[in-house]
Amino acid sequence: MSEWYKEDLAFIHDVGFSDYALQSAPGILAILEQNKIHKGLVVDLGCGSGLSAQEFIKADYCVLGIDISESMIDIARTRVPNANFQVGSLFKVEIPPCHAVTSIGECLNYLFDPDSDRQLLIQLFHRIYSALTPGGIFIFDIAEPGQVEQGTKVKGFTEGDGWIVLVEKEEQREILTRRIIAFRKVEEHYRRDDEVHYLCLYKATEIASELRQIGFQVQVMRSYGEYNLPKSHAAFVARKPA
Ligand SMILES: C[S@@+](CC[C@H](N)C(=O)[O-])C[C@H]1O[C@@H](n2cnc3c(N)ncnc32)[C@H](O)[C@@H]1O
Numbered sequence: 530m531s532e533w534y535k536e537d538l539a540f541i542h543d544v545g546f547s548d549y550a551l552q553s554a555p556g557i558l559a560i561l562e563q564n565k566i567h568k569g570l571v572v573d574l575g576c577g578s579g580l581s582a583q584e585f586i587k588a589d590y591c592v593l594g595i596d597i598s599e600s601m602i603d604i605a606r607t608r609v610p611n612a613n614f615q616v617g618s619l620f621k622v623e624i625p626p627c628h629a630v631t632s633i634g635e636c637l638n639y640l641f642d643p644d645s646d647r648q649l650l651i652q653l654f655h656r657i658y659s660a661l662t663p664g665g666i667f668i669f670d671i672a673e674p675g676q677v678e679q680g681t682k683v684k685g686f687t688e689g690d691g692w693i694v695l696v697e698k699e700e701q702r703e704i705l706t707r708r709i710i711a712f713r714k715v716e717e718h719y720r721r722d723d724e725v726h727y728l729c730l731y732k733a734t735e736i737a738s739e740l741r742q743i744g745f746q747v748q749v750m751r752s753y754g755e756y757n758l759p760k761s762h763a764a765f766v767a768r769k770p771a
Pocket of ligand 1: 533534546547549550574575576577578580581595596597598601617618619620632633634635636639640641642645
């Protein structure tokens with residue numbers, strides 16, 4: 530069992546934090562259409578509970594979703610039985626030949642894989658370039674430095690029916706730490722789950738430059754269609770020339 534997005538946090542992310550995936554989906558589908566990708570395989574890296582995968586399947590694409598969290602993949606398999614899902618690190622799994630690769634919701638920032646660093650990220654970009662068919666696209670977003678004012682700790686909470694999640698955020702030298710305490714009601718009691726997530730924050734200009742060196746044509750955006758990304762986030766459309 531992976532130590533990230535365990536059962537309760539995976540459930541809470543799915544029911545309480547679905548906006549990012551659901552509201553970005555129309556914009557992402559429009560980008561696929563604009564790039565004349567009307568069918569074929571979309572590989573979704575960090576697919577979570579399958580929210581984006583469900584939208585891609587509805588639009589007639591085939592989907593392979595990959596996530597390091599077994600609990601996320603369990604929800605995804607139930608939600609989208611006609612997509613394929615695999616548990617594994619997006620930095621290590623084999624990416625099959627495909628028409629598009631997506632990674633939605635700052636998945637590439639996470640330091641869940643103990644080997645993940647900037648070099649592994651650049652290797653991933655190379656592997657995606659090789660896997661894409663000519664004219665294929667890689668659509669993703671990242672969190673940049675500036676999530677939290679340096680030297681401060683920001684605390685907050687989000688609650689829903691039968692759950693509450695408390696988060697303390699701190700940013701030091703381009704590493705964002707999120708200390709998360711989740712309570713979920715199970716019968717008449719609340720069960721507590723603790724996780725600490727570390728994210729490496731990348732500057733959009735540097736990521737765009739790495740992608741261009743590999744051969745991608747790159748567009749940097751602050752929204753997916755009408756969905757504006759949160760503060761200090763950037764989205765990318767990286768196209769392998771036809
Ligand atoms: C904020 S969630 C976004 C999930 C989903 N894309 C969405 O928009 O709902 C980030 C996801 O990235 C996954 N993730 C982080 N690092 C990963 C890695 N190295 N390999 C695979 N999945 C990873 C997490 O398990 C989590 O499901």
